[in-house]
Amino acid sequence: MNILYVTSSLRGGASYSGQTGERVLAELREHNPDAKVVLRDLAKNPLPHIDGDFVAATRGPDGATTAQQRALLAQSDVLVDELFAADVIVIATGMVNFSIPSTLKAWLDYIARPGRTFSYSEAGPKGLVTGKPVVLIAASGGIYADKRALDFQVPYLKQVLSFLGMTEIEVLDVGGTAFGADAAAKAVDAALQQIQTRCTEAATRAVA
Ligand SMILES: Cc1cc2nc3c(=O)[nH]c(=O)nc-3n(C[C@H](O)[C@H](O)[C@H](O)COP(=O)(O)O)c2cc1C
Known part of the structure; x- marks a missing residue:
């Protein structure tokens, strides 16, 4: 099993989404001891914003025609292959700011590639990254469970990931981290409880 682990917290080791992520990886490894993890740390290694060269290289009629455009295409290809x-x-x-870190947005911009990760047809756009479950760990200072109209983090990520074909998304909501360390620790534990239950169910199904 190959696991792609994408992190983007601005808060280094203090990150609650990161702490939850590490524990989710441990849980997945427990059920799949040979699992290989590829880390894409967008905070440590941010991607440049996409620009005119990126668009020309990935969506223009002539493709990449300059060294800069070829480099951007190669970077995007690496991320799509990953x-x-x-x-x-x-x-x-x-x-x-009610949404996602700009580094994660840049990653989405690099992986949303017509002809590679989605295609257009008469029936409309079709996601090509299928059959890959996503565990989406979403930390937030506030609690948005009853205020989804204010949340442009989880609904946005679900929309763009499912557009690309990743429709099986398990959201682990680590909400309320701004309410103190105890509240944050409880939110992490509640999120983990959810993934443990899911992993156990999946493992049970696999051996049944
Ligand atoms: C620059 C910045 C902007 C933030 N904006 C919001 C926000 O709009 N709403 C919110 O509920 N929390 C906001 N927060 C709080 C974070 O979502 C919270 O600290 C969360 O735990 C961050 O995830 P992490 O712990 O994985 O780094 C913001 C934090 C930072 C540093």
């Missing part, structure tokens, strides 16, 4: 190589994708992120 995605296709994964059996499971774990994304850990914290809410930033």
Whole structure:
């Protein structure tokens, strides 16, 4: 099993989404001891914003025609290949200004590639990254469970991931981290409880 682990917290080791992510990986490894994890740390290694060269290289009629455009295409290809190589994708992120860190947005911009990760047809767009469950760990200072109209983090991520074909998304909500360390620890534990139950169910199904 290949696991792609995408992190983007701005808060280093203090990150609650990161702490939850590590424990989710431990849980997945327990059920799949040979699992290989590829880490894509977008906070430590941010991608540049996409620009005119990126669009020309990935969507223009002539493709990449300059060294800069070829480099951007190659970077995007690496990220897309990494995605296709994964059996499971774990994304850990914290809410930033009601949405996602710009580093995670840049990653989405690099992987959303017509002809590679989605295609257009008469029936409309079709996601090509199929059959890959996603564990989406979403930390936030506030609690949005009853205020989804204010949440542009989880609904946005679910929309863009499912557009690309990743429709099986398990959301682990680590909400309320701003309410103190105890509340945050409880939110992490509640999220983990959810994934443990899911892993046990999946493992039970696998041996049944
Ligand atoms: C720059 C910045 C902006 C933030 N914006 C929001 C926000 O709009 N709503 C919210 O509930 N929490 C917000 N927070 C709080 C974070 O979502 C919270 O600290 C969360 O735990 C971050 O994830 P992490 O612990 O994995 O880093 C913000 C934090 C930072 C640093």
